Amino acid sequence: MTAVRKKKELVDNLVKAEIVKTVLTLIKEEQPITMDEIARRCSVAKGTLYNYFKNKKALMHYVHQTVLGPIRDSNTAIFETPGDPLVQLHKFIESAFCFDKDVSLYFQFVQQERTVANQIDDRFEVVMRPLIRFCSDGIQSGPFIDVDPYVLAEMIYGTVIGSLISIQSRGDGTSDMKKIKQDVIRLVDKIILK
Amino acid sequence: MTAVRKKKELVDNLVKAEIVKTVLTLIKEEQPITMDEIARRCSVAKGTLYNYFKNKKALMHYVHQTVLGPIRDSNTAIFETPGDPLVQLHKFIESAFCFDKDVSLYFQFVQQERTVANQIDDRFEVVMRPLIRFCSDGIQSGPFIDVDPYVLAEMIYGTVIGSLISIQSRGDGTSDMKKIKQDVIRLVDKIILK
Amino acid sequence: MTAVRKKKELVDNLVKAEIVKTVLTLIKEEQPITMDEIARRCSVAKGTLYNYFKNKKALMHYVHQTVLGPIRDSNTAIFETPGDPLVQLHKFIESAFCFDKDVSLYFQFVQQERTVANQIDDRFEVVMRPLIRFCSDGIQSGPFIDVDPYVLAEMIYGTVIGSLISIQSRGDGTSDMKKIKQDVIRLVDKIILK
């Protein structure tokens, strides 16, 4: 019994992973995301999708969680663990530069799906909130420049995430990731400390 | 004759303005933007919309231009006029804080209409491109810190535009715009100069 | 008064002629025939068309009559006038080869407009009926071959009108109208007489 259930769960997760992958591909290809197309690309009947998810909204929500969950966890881990603020910040930058390219793509896409975005403003929930709290702490405990923590957080977000996203738009395909990361760190360090 | 034409043009613009307003309202209310609904809210027949715009795409494009045009013009004017870089930057911040709240709303929404956004990545076209060029110039001619101009531009964008947008998400409705603007200026000044 | 009325009627007819011309042009160009387009091409307001015709059906009916009326009259004149059947037939062929190219074009088009065609099957009314009566007479009075008059009439129709219409479809643009007409006459003569 348990063995059967395990197996079922395994298959279940495999299918779900396939679905997530397919949706991301569709986003990348700027194709409309229809249940028909997801099913077709997963070599699964349309009706089957409804065995895994109650409806399209639930499906998209799952994709959402799958993509953004790890980031949220990573950021939480970095900022909730006590330690030197500067070290935390560097860890945050480091982790941001490690994430899959899909993520920034998805970040751009995410506001499209109002049904999902309705419930949570993801950018805020996943990145900004931890960042704002981090800045507040840093300002209150001394080391950070004393400005509005929201402003400081937005500065960090723009410099780190913005730079990451805009890499794709650069005309020259030869963007040197290492150089960019160093410049980001330099900039953030320079500004954040008193 | 001319009088009739003038009048017609006036009415025309009035109706179009109404349509733009309605679309922005729909975006704000996170309601689906259908021709039916636009017509209903404008107290106009569906067919009438098609007297003003060839199709939905054209209508959305007009909304787009109406919202983003002034910003583009403003930014172009600020950065294309020769002068002290720091003064230009302050002007840019000043103008950003003057724009209607609709603008930031629209900025978040804009990527929805792929057909439009496809053609130009507006954030890039309207704000980033002038900003990047401005940073490049400032770096080359000396006064600005020598980092990747894209990174510097993203830093400015995040600090200025990001802070503006996030004002709406702040829990406390009592955000002091003046204080925020001053902090933004302080931050940008501090970082940008060598 | 009368002068004014005359003038009005003159203008009236001029406009109507323009409308007919425009509709035929639209048919030729395989463009949809909309009131909008007719008005535009006639440099007249859409509403004005409704001063000349009660509705689109009436307008199309007028075009119809204007194009087919002369043919009907011609055929009636030829076949109703007593005389040698063979001479009549040759006159019919002669007149068919004289008509404007628009006519055959219109003939192909005419079945499209069901609203008009509903009321009369034009091919039948305008050409076939006189032809059938003519054949019946010729058969009864002796000179024509004794077959079903409908069949004989269709033979004539096909040979004369069919040949005319198919001239346009011929690959070689160099169709010698005179030669074709002579062949048509030869063929019809040969078959029709006992």
Added chain:
Amino acid sequence: MTAVRKKKELVDNLVKAEIVKTVLTLIKEEQPITMDEIARRCSVAKGTLYNYFKNKKALMHYVHQTVLGPIRDSNTAIFETPGDPLVQLHKFIESAFCFDKDVSLYFQFVQQERTVANQIDDRFEVVMRPLIRFCSDGIQSGPFIDVDPYVLAEMIYGTVIGSLISIQSRGDGTSDMKKIKQDVIRLVDKIILK
């Protein structure tokens, strides 16, 4: 597996046949051919039609092929098989008189659907082209009267197909098909041979 597929294909064809029948009925009743009406008369939801055909054009094309295909095949078979020209001609007449009444109805209608008719002038493709080639051969190899082959072909078309179509328009419902066919044959025989 194969059984399921066979069954599916069977149902598929049944539905498609029903759709063809419905469209022909609509043509017969001179009713507008809308997807709504087709669906209603087939007791099927509008969307279902789109499971069978990509769009209206494809649906109409299928009707087209279904009606005209057999005729084309028949004519091709008759005229491409070597043999005595007169025998071929008689076979052609025979086959024409065998076809369903729907066919002549459809023949009248066919030019309506410009999108389809555009691509091929069907009358030409299906009947005239084989007929013209047949006449050319007969003229060159001797037995047929030496006139323009197009004219000869049009004569045959008019006599055979025209007579068939006009049967419906005859006032007296009592048209004796056998008598008509014999007259057609007599006429064609008489004229075609030198």
Added chain:
DNA sequence: AATGAATGAGAATTCATTCAT
């Protein structure tokens, strides 16, 4: 009379969801 903006019925098409097999 002439104008042309407004109207709204009607047509094609898409797609999430259901359900019989």
Added chain:
DNA sequence: CATGAATGAATTCTCATTCAT
């Protein structure tokens, strides 16, 4: 459970007709 045909609400767009100016 899986399947995929059927469903029909929702959406965009067209165009004949009306009517206030």
